Amino acid sequence: MSYYPVKYEPTKKRNLQLETTIKIEKSLFLGLDLGLQKDYSALAIVECVRTSKTVDLVGIRADCTNTTDTIDRLSCVHLKRWALKTSYAAIVANVIKMLDNLDPDASHTRRPVLCVDTTATGGPVLDLFRREAIKAELVAFQITGGANVTTEFGMVRIPKRDLLSAVQVALQDRKLKIAAQLPDAELLSRELQNFTVKITNSANDVYGNWREGTHDDLVFAVSLAVWKASQKIDRGLPERRSVHYRNHSL
Numbered sequence: 052m053s054y055y056p057v058k059y060e061p062t063k064k065r066n067l068q069l070e071t072t073i074k075i076e077k078s079l080f081l082g083l084d085l086g087l088q089k090d091y092s093a094l095a096i097v098e099c100v101r102t103s104k105t106v107d108l109v110g111i112r113a114d115c116t117n118t119t120d121t122i123d124r125l126s127c128v129h130l131k132r133w134a135l136k137t138s139y140a141a142i143v144a145n146v147i148k149m150l151d152n153l154d155p156d157a158s159h160t161r162r163p164v165l166c167v168d169t170t171a172t173g174g175p176v177l178d179l180f181r182r183e184a185i186k187a188e189l190v191a192f193q194i195t196g197g198a199n200v201t202t203e204f205g206m207v208r209i210p211k212r213d214l215l216s217a218v219q220v221a222l223q224d225r226k227l228k229i230a231a232q233l234p235d236a237e238l239l240s241r242e243l244q245n246f247t248v249k250i251t252n253s254a255n256d257v258y259g260n261w262r263e264g265t266h267d268d269l270v271f272a273v274s275l276a277v278w279k280a281s282q283k284i285d286r287g288l289p290e291r292r293s294v295h296y297r298n299h300s301l
Contacts, residue, residue: 082275
């Protein structure tokens, strides 16, 4: 058997350059907790400020980009608690009016997102919102005792612990800020302090004061907004195109 020497060609070095674009994005998230007659209903508005960092390969016509998002700050800028026994129709009207009167900052890059808890009320309240041309993206939530977040028919089913953990992490990281001048800021702080997490012998999470007598409507409203704001942004799939190198050298 004969062997022939292999001729190696020098590797071509492509003249590529990375280009980084950093952009600050702001958006509003509204969490609406709807209670029963014995519970308050509450609304929280959280402004999310994130840094979007996009890296492009200069010299390639294809959309070869990599974008990462980092949340810099979650600011609770508005709190509202309705009186007991306020009708859902009145609450919906109030929220729609509030959305109409929002004066978003010029740097707000996305529509406001309205997160509505339907665990106690079901679909009828959602229908009230859907009948109106609300100036926000509507997201329905249902609180469960499960272990995973799932989405079915547009409904986000989320375990209690995921909501509470989102707020706890944001507080521990010092990213969640509550405006001290808000009338209910002190009440929200007390509600946050009332929450405890206990680990049972079976390693299950038990959350104290969650719909068990102590009012937690403000915490719940903030949790909905913070959890949704903390989710990764879906920026869509890059367009598939042929790759063309502008120049290269040996």
